[in-house]
Amino acid sequence: MITMDNIIREGNPTLREVAEEVCLPLKEEEIVLGKKMLEFLKNSQDPEKAEELHLRGGVGLAAPQLDISKRIIAVHVPNSDPEIAEPTLSTVMYNPKILSHSIQEACLGEGEGCLSVDREVPGYVVRHAKITISYYDMDGKPHKIRLKNYESIVVQHEIDHLNGVMFYDHINEKNPFALKEGVLVIK
Ligand SMILES: OCN(O)CCCc1ccccc1
Numbered sequence: 001m002i003t004m005d006n007i008i009r010e011g012n013p014t015l016r017e018v019a020e021e022v023c024l025p026l027k028e029e030e031i032v033l034g035k036k037m038l039e040f041l042k043n044s045q046d047p048e049k050a051e052e053l054h055l056r057g058g059v060g061l062a063a064p065q066l067d068i069s070k071r072i073i074a075v076h077v078p079n080s081d082p083e084i085a086e087p088t089l090s091t092v093m094y095n096p097k098i099l100s101h102s103i104q105e106a107c108l109g110e111g112e113g114c115l116s117v118d119r120e121v122p123g124y125v126v127r128h129a130k131i132t133i134s135y136y137d138m139d140g141k142p143h144k145i146r147l148k149n150y151e152s153i154v155v156q157h158e159i160d161h162l163n164g165v166m167f168y169d170h171i172n173e174k175n176p177f178a179l180k181e182g183v184l185v186i187k
Pocket residue numbers: 058059060061062065108111112113114115116153154157158161
């Protein structure tokens with residue numbers, strides 16, 4: 001089971017590498033890794049398990065954060081409506097790729113954090129508002145989906161990890177809360 005001890009922190013060079021694509025058909029160990037990454041996210045969002053295992057809550061995780069430089073990410077985004085148990089996006093993505101994106105940009109109103117960054121880094125992380133991505137799932141099945149709002153932001157944060165990019169690389173150093181005209185601020 002993955003715990004915080006398995007997550008490497010900023011300063012580890014793996015976080016600045018461009019990760020390798022995985023080959024199809026997926027190796028058993030790559031499928032098992034994906035399942036463990038998703039399990040970690042679910043545990044991190046379960047109050048009892050998170051406390052018991054000392055987990056920071058996470059909605060996404062990328063293999064390089066486990067010191068595995070492969071293009072594998074997991075996302076588990078709960079529904080913003082607490083009445084709805086079904087997550088809005090819960091999957092493992094192999095070789096995720098942004099095929100196209102909106103001109104419009106967006107950012108989270110509260111900024112971003114990262115399980116590999118043990119400090120607050122205030123500021124707007126401006127990203128594409130909408131993206132169309134392709135990826136393979138754990139069964140090796142190809143997908144092409146469009147994402148917007150919070151899900152789009154999370155997946156871009158994770159794909160950044162596959163390219164050695166950290167969220168604070170996007171923050172305007174001079175004025176972290178500078179916002180160009182028309183950028184959508186997601187609450
Ligand atoms: O890479 C995963 N991670 O460090 C956990 C936090 C994920 C995340 C947090 C804020 C906005 C987008 C994504």
